[in-house]
Amino acid sequence: MPDNNPFPLPKDELLDAYRRMRTIREFEERLHVDFARGDIPGFVHLYAGEEAAAVGIMKHLWDGDHIASTHRGHGHCIAKGVDVVAMMKEIYGKKGGACEGKGGSMHIADLSKGMMGANGILGAGAPLVCGAALAAKYRAKQKGGPSDVAISFVGDGASNQGTFLESLNLAAVWNLPAIFVVENNGYAESTARDYGTAVDSYVDRAAGFGLPGITVDGTDFFAVYEAAGEVIRRAREGGGPSLLECKMVRFHGHFEGDAQTYRAKGELEDIRANRDCLQRFTQAILGAKAVSEAELQAIDRDVLGLIERAVAEAKAAPPPDAADLTTDVYVRY
Amino acid sequence: MPDNNPFPLPKDELLDAYRRMRTIREFEERLHVDFARGDIPGFVHLYAGEEAAAVGIMKHLWDGDHIASTHRGHGHCIAKGVDVVAMMKEIYGKKGGACEGKGGSMHIADLSKGMMGANGILGAGAPLVCGAALAAKYRAKQKGGPSDVAISFVGDGASNQGTFLESLNLAAVWNLPAIFVVENNGYAESTARDYGTAVDSYVDRAAGFGLPGITVDGTDFFAVYEAAGEVIRRAREGGGPSLLECKMVRFHGHFEGDAQTYRAKGELEDIRANRDCLQRFTQAILGAKAVSEAELQAIDRDVLGLIERAVAEAKAAPPPDAADLTTDVYVRY
Amino acid sequence: MARKISMKMAINEAIDQEMTRDPTVIMMGEDIVGGAGGEGEKDAWGGVLGVTKGLYAKHPDKLLDTPLSESAYIGAAIGAAASGMRPIAELMFIDFMGVCFDQIFNQAAKFRYMFGGKAETPVVIRAMVGAGFRAAAQHSQMLTPIFTHIPGLKVVCPSTPYDTKGLLIQSIRDNDPVIFCEHKNLYGFEGDVPEKSYTVPLGEANVPREGKDVTIVAYGLMAHRALEAADLLAKDGIEAEVIDLRTLSPLDMDTVLESVEKTGRLVCVDEANPRCNIATDVSAQVAMNAFGALKAQIEMVAPPHVPVPFSPVLEDLYIPSGAQIADAARRTLAKGKT
Amino acid sequence: MARKISMKMAINEAIDQEMTRDPTVIMMGEDIVGGAGGEGEKDAWGGVLGVTKGLYAKHPDKLLDTPLSESAYIGAAIGAAASGMRPIAELMFIDFMGVCFDQIFNQAAKFRYMFGGKAETPVVIRAMVGAGFRAAAQHSQMLTPIFTHIPGLKVVCPSTPYDTKGLLIQSIRDNDPVIFCEHKNLYGFEGDVPEKSYTVPLGEANVPREGKDVTIVAYGLMAHRALEAADLLAKDGIEAEVIDLRTLSPLDMDTVLESVEKTGRLVCVDEANPRCNIATDVSAQVAMNAFGALKAQIEMVAPPHVPVPFSPVLEDLYIPSGAQIADAARRTLAKGKT
């Protein structure tokens, strides 16, 4: 089927995108089940339903690019290449976790992959990304060629944090290779986006800081991919920061345990049925015969095996040692 | 001359506006001289050159309206009716000062006049004003009639503080009778506005938060007066918050002692000659024969007398007692 | 006083009763009602852990959901307090203070002094504190010492439902800014609470257990651990006196000093990190003002100088235990004069 | 070592030398260059008090003026530190920490621990501290205890130009986040400073004056006041030992404990407000770890629990004086064992 590809990515890249999205989905759905069973400690915020944004953007990135994530960080981590087994161990608070069990779901990071951390503080990633982008700018000046970029993810609710808003201006003032992605899933916890954010259009919000803004359907992988490609290219070439809004849906509660009574009746069924980014992507690539069902099924098997192994290893892994309590505070003290 | 008044204010109001502007001007010019002489302790930021904004806005306010000011607060205080002698005593750190000598220039307040304080922290007044506006909204709901309003003043530089930006959104979300006045004097300390603020138009900045915005020539008293009238009326009637930018000029350094080498050559002479809001106002009202020179001169004499008396009383006033050091921290502890 | 309710319900009841009593009492915070702007249930959450659930139905005009902008809405609560209201602002987790601290420590705390005694700022900022929830480094801190350090703030941290209701009502009526710290791991803790309204004064410690051998000073969750320690010590015939500070600013040093005069031994316990915390504060004041009464070294028990770890095994090690406190008591009892 | 320069110049020189040495050292802050975007002089200010004046001419690519957005640019310094740079961020007055504290205490301070030891954040945040400038309540605070309380931060507060240069160079080279506190009333203070680059290690106190009768612990401006006190005491034949902590986290308790073992008397001085401050911290640690050596009560000297007043007469009363410190020493010398 090599000729049946009307998409902007070659087949192997489509399959890779599928694999990443499917991995996120299965990772999250598995956590949903295991959390309900009481296996997982702490607060867990699931990214299921939002995969196209993380993957559509991250497909453009390399390891030298940085991202800063949110409390809802698993999808960004997986899309950026953080090891899935290490993530699962982290969520279980085990030795060998991405953060040796010290961070947990809300703090998974892997700086070797340019992943600057999920973050328990809304909006906090945006200033950090300005810094990573500044560092990238210095590197680019030295080595020439296209710059590394840095991308801050922020929810619709958190886009009202001063830290985020200040960062838009700073990135513009310093003309940083930074991108601010607003993941607009319509809710901040139980509160509808429209209650907490006075402006309808994030393009207007961006314009208020002198930044170009784009809004895309975040459940459409290709729409995200294309828009992200544009803003990332501009940033790499010294054209400065942008804001990218992805309109998306959250399949689960704000955090696990949320009864979601604030949703309209039938809303969850509706979004599962009609706004599933993974389903859309699958139908598109299958429909165009760019890939075969068998190829996707093979990936599905792989992914399920990986998740199964991740959970098994996470459960089997020993907890941190008592001595670990007091290490890793300082490089030297 | 009662018939010669093409202005939106009757003669006695014009004279009152003149008196307030002249008072601010003389107050500040006197501080400039006395600071250079070493009479005045601490940091002093002068409002000279910006009088039309404070007075053009404050002419619409009554005591139940609140304002929150900035580090450059003398003008707002005087325009809102804070006692000039008490202000001078405060700046000298004396007993009987507006804050009993404990606050100084950067913290003059008079809650009985709805003046919530100058503020040493950039942007900090904006959230406070949201609160004052909220209180006003509750009062209006109870008593009916037009609402009291609350006005936050912020410099062009401070308009990039997260506190300020968050407040724009909050005011819009809660539909508060709040007005955000950006006093754009072209500089934040030594740095040009255009360096630190990525967007040209504050109307765009406001639009990014769903607020109507207006830009006016802040050296034109009548332009300020008219625009302020409009946004204040809207707020009083429940129409919600607005942003008002006043483009203006600063006659002195950022603070007293600033050599202002960052200014273009001739800039200061130019703005003194061509953008003096008080001169413009005087010429307008005299030119239209709405008032007479003699009337203004009488006010000038009054004002100079008042300032002279304020300085004399401030110098003569005793300093606070040692025991005052530890009072007024809590209502009760 | 037979009715037992949880600390969570005690908070809810205190707010309800004060809102009923005083028209100027309002409350604002993120999802404190919940469901705003949506098509489903209104009053869907009542705060992230359901503490304010049901208040909206009773006081629909007085609970305001906010955008995720702590600086703006905590500041708004402060501004409203300075202009006639008596607002309660919920800072969901005290760990979020870093995005809005200026409004608290430079504005609310300093208005009265900076303005020469001419301002009153009767605001209450409620926030969850403490570890044990597996919520990791940014949702588990105490941070009480930071607020206690600041002149102009009052700081409350109760350990029982009874004290919680009485102290919260008192805090709402108080005319100074109060940081009201609620230990999230005590929300489910039940105790006797009168239905009627009552107050517990700020600045008075409680002595839930008397003893003559050693004084253990604690607050919040640690008051319970101190009582556990006292039980352990009792098995060895050691009579520990437990002081629950309840309010950290103002601080009831009289009760502490009196107790130390009696016991001659002091253990100060804090769930806050060890440097410049409440335990060092109380210890230092005793070393200055009751030195003569001390028979041996003061002992302090606190978590190590590390962030709160996520892993349950580490977090459990992080939080001082009754056994650790008892050991500290034994250490000071083993030394010095008798 | 005959060259005398001011503390201000010592800072300037340290930054200059480190920028020359290491291409990853950059600096950002408000008006640290000055004149940006304008038509007049470039490098017009060099910071609000001229500390960085002239550095822009030497390192034009390495000094970045910022918008008035501390959260964004302090956070950017932290983010840049986590991705390979070694930034110095200037927080003009430490009092402004309230608008950007989250980036410091929840981000920079916790990265390494939260990320399981896999992050380094070599950022230095320089800020002016302290009273005496007639700058009133929001521009005069110490706040050192707040940063010292936070695990993951290092806190430095030098008292001499020599220490300032050496500690700042060390802080820039250090791989952990450092809060570097510069007392604005010491900027003009001159002392011997070698021209060449050198470091002073973090976590080592200095003993500018030895004595056998009483230990006075201080830092920053208070180190000078402690020396004044020692002079006063010397007139009565009392030999005070003065310890200048220099760094508050890590803290050199060994030097303090050793001194107290020798003198048996302790006075802890702090310019920070009294509750949960450095003086209580050091005092408590001594009461715990060197109780046996103490001959009498520990004395603490700090400003009262009030904001910094504007009026010069009040501000002068607010700041602890040499005489107050000497009195405290006499109080503890008057009591207890000999």
Ligand SMILES: Cc1ncc(C[n+]2csc(CCOP(=O)(O)OP(=O)(O)O)c2C)c(N)n1
């Ligand atoms: C500074 C801060 N305030 C509040 C919270 C609590 N909180 C965590 S997630 C959340 C809602 C976030 O909504 P949004 O930004 O839209 O992201 P989403 O959860 O929808 O992905 C809130 C209020 C926090 N973590 N940090």
Ligand SMILES: Cc1ncc(C[n+]2csc(CCOP(=O)(O)OP(=O)(O)O)c2C)c(N)n1
């Ligand atoms: C949070 C905070 N950051 C920095 C400062 C220091 N500062 C005081 S005034 C000023 C410049 C303000 O510029 P602008 O807002 O334009 O007001 P203007 O002085 O021009 O009236 C700065 C940076 C401060 N007071 N508060």
Ligand SMILES: [Mg+2]
């Ligand atoms: Mg959302």
Ligand SMILES: [Mg+2]
């Ligand atoms: Mg300006």
